[in-house]
Amino acid sequence: xxxxxxxxxxxxxxxxxxxxxxxxxxxxxxxxxxxxxxxxxxxxxxxxxxxxxxxxxxxxxxxxxxxxxxxxxxxxxxxxxxxxxxxxxxxxxxxxxxxxxxxxxxxxxxxxxxxxxxxxx
Amino acid sequence: xxxxxxxxxxxxxxxxxxxxxxxxxxxxxxxxxxxxxxxxxxxxxxxxxxxxxxxxxxxxxxxxxxxxxxxxxxxxxxxxxxxxxxxxxxxxxxxxxxxxxxxxxxxxxx
Numbered sequence: 623x624x625x626x627x628x629x630x631x632x633x634x635x636x637x638x639x640x641x642x643x644x645x646x647x648x649x650x651x652x653x654x655x656x657x658x659x660x661x662x663x664x665x666x667x668x669x670x671x672x673x674x675x676x677x678x679x680x681x682x683x684x685x686x687x688x689x690x691x692x693x694x695x696x697x698x699x700x701x702x703x704x705x706x707x708x709x710x711x712x713x714x715x716x717x718x719x720x721x722x723x724x725x726x727x728x729x730x731x732x733x734x735x736x737x738x739x740x741x742x743x
Numbered sequence: 744x745x746x747x748x749x750x751x752x753x754x755x756x757x758x759x760x761x762x763x764x765x766x767x768x769x770x771x772x773x774x775x776x777x778x779x780x781x782x783x784x785x786x787x788x789x790x791x792x793x794x795x796x797x798x799x800x801x802x803x804x805x806x807x808x809x810x811x812x813x814x815x816x817x818x819x820x821x822x823x824x825x826x827x828x829x830x831x832x833x834x835x836x837x838x839x840x841x842x843x844x845x846x847x848x849x850x851x852x853x
Contacts, residue, residue: 657842659788659842659844666745666829666831666844666845666846666847667780667782667788667831667833667844667847668844669833669841669842669843669844672842681840681841681842682841683841683842684841717787717788719788722793726835726842727775727776727835728775728776728778728833728834728835728836728842728843729776729778729790729793729794729833730778730780730788730790730833731790731793731799732790733787733788733789734787735786735787736787
């Protein structure tokens with residue numbers, strides 16, 4: 623079965639640069655686009671970024687554009703989110719999610735359990 | 744403010760039916776498939792409906808989806824206390840080149 627396991631969260635100072643990872647198994651990772659979605663405390667789901675199956679196209683929410691970078695290593699079935707210039711409003715649980723297609727259909731058919739990033743001094 | 748608009752909350756008695764609306768525009772719902780998610784605090788969101796009205800394997804037929812123009816609706820029949828959760832609609836916005844969600848609807852089964 624599909625399994626997505628995020629890691630890399632924790633407490634980070636404002637301006638910090640953590641990198642989140644998402645280890646994927648149970649499906650052909652290199653054939654699927656992948657998303658990052660976050661949920662701030664007490665708030666709803668917010669889409670963060672998407673990467674095509676081969677890494678050739680990437681899309682970002684305006685709130686993170688220029689600060690976050692999504693990438694993937696298909697040889698290691700792993701998705702990444704490099705987060706730079708973190709702000710308190712980036713505090714959230716970050717989920718990786720699988721798209722059923724190689725492009726973005728805006729559908730998230732499997733999700734990880736999430737990793738909490740807390741931006742605080 | 745979310746790109747897609749959902750009611751903040753809905754409620755109904757066990758065994759009854761409830762609907763949750765999701766309103767958007769031509770750049771998102773109007774020209775792309777809509778999906779629906781169930782989210783319990785502390786757990787991973789779960790896909791309930793994809794491509795407007797299809798159910799993944801394992802999702803009971805008590806859950807249904809529909810779309811008309813720039814709006815979509817999630818229906819839940821035979822409500823159970825275990826259905827209490829937050830429900831989100833989602834799609835792709837072709838103008839923004841971004842994924843978009845509704846603000847979420849909290850379902851209370853009285």
